[in-house]
Amino acid sequence: MSDLLRLATAGSVDDGKSTLVGRLLYDTKSVLADQIDAVTRASVDRGLSTPDLSLLVDGLRAEREQGITIDVAYRYFATPRRSFVLADTPGHVQYTRNTVSGASTAQLVILLVDARKGVIEQTRRHAAVMALLGVPRLVLAVNKIDLVDNPGEVFIQICTEFTALTTQLGWAPENVQEIPVSALHGDNIASPSDRTPYYSGPTLIEHLESVPVDAEPHNVGLRFPVQYVIRPRTAEHPDYRGYAGQIAAGEVRPGDEVLVLPAGIRSTIAKIDTMDGELDHAEAGRSVTLLLTDDIDISRGDVITSPGDAPEPISEFEATVCVLADKALRPGARLLLKHGTHTTQAIVGSLIERFNEQELRADPAPETLALNDIGRVQIRVASPIVADDYAINRHTGSFLLIDPASGNTLAAGLVGDVLSAVEIGERRNS
Structure with a gap:
């Protein structure tokens, strides 16, 4: 199981995304005591009896004043089992572009629905965008479940409608998890709630900790976009020519045959350099410098690929x-x-x-x-x-x-x- 999960939130305005994210940070003890004190004071000033956890994440002044999320904000938290990078995205339709940006690298998206409103236009919009972006897994968080009559029936009704939507968009049932929650009170976030006897599944954090996430859902061979050509021209390294960048996909080892595109020239990996020394193997996400056995004219923007599945320029x-x-x-x-x-x-x-x-x-x-x-x-x-x-x-x-x-x-x-x-x-x- 990967020890890092990249996730994002999505949903309509006022569905409680900021409160949910604040609750995740609070329940995983990922905020400092002085931050909690500041939020508590601000909540009291607003006449609230409990801390407004959304204030932990609505960082822009315009966000705090309007009570909405505008920009994409990245939050970091961890549990004993896994670390998380969360993109908190806006709910307003005019900020759909920010939702696209925040979810573009997500391995899982938490899509919030207000139990009082059910699946609405923005829910369908965000689900469709996640399908187009190829997000592999979804969590439907039916929030504010404590504010409706017959919550068990409401939860089943919303889940039925959402399942029909996600099935049409191509998600398999095992890749969609529905959870009734109250972000305000913490129901089914970090611990099971006595107020949802109709639900026996995992809490949100339990699911996030245990969901299997592949490092790359669609595997391909080596893809190494060249960012910089290193030619030190020193007495110690008179003939050094390295190609620096980050591996976008696949893996590489010394001795591997490679194809340089768009020129279409073949060569072999001679060495993998890093600031910490040579490597005998490197995978996607690692920043390295590759040295080839042949002297080839390669510049920024060229791509070093595995020849077996290299794309046609x-x-x-x-x-x-x-x-x-x-x-x-x-x-x-x-x-x-x-x-x-x-x-x-x-x-x-x-x-x-x-x-x-x-x-x-x-x-x-x-x-x-x-x-x-x-x-x-x-x-x-x-x-x-x-x-x-x-x-x-x-x-x-x-x-x-x-x-x-x-x-x-x-x-x-x-x-x-x-x-x-x-x-x-x-x-x-x-």
């Missing part, structure tokens, strides 16, 4: 994009595309379709894609990129579209046809 492709800026995406837009360590000029071709996340269908040929829209587009780049289909590997199948004039990120993209609402479930189960 592409100059024209279809992609699913989520618009992250107020500036709409239009056909013919000339932008910069950043994929891994490689940045190149790009032109947006036709806008093929816009995703309707409420009806789980695609609307063809939109004129533009506006802020928070998700759609499928054609893209042409000036120099080829070495990308896997996003459905195969999330790390090497994603990119950013950037406004060359301002430097602002306009959209996040996923290589390949991962949009089709009809085929989302088929794609996820294939």
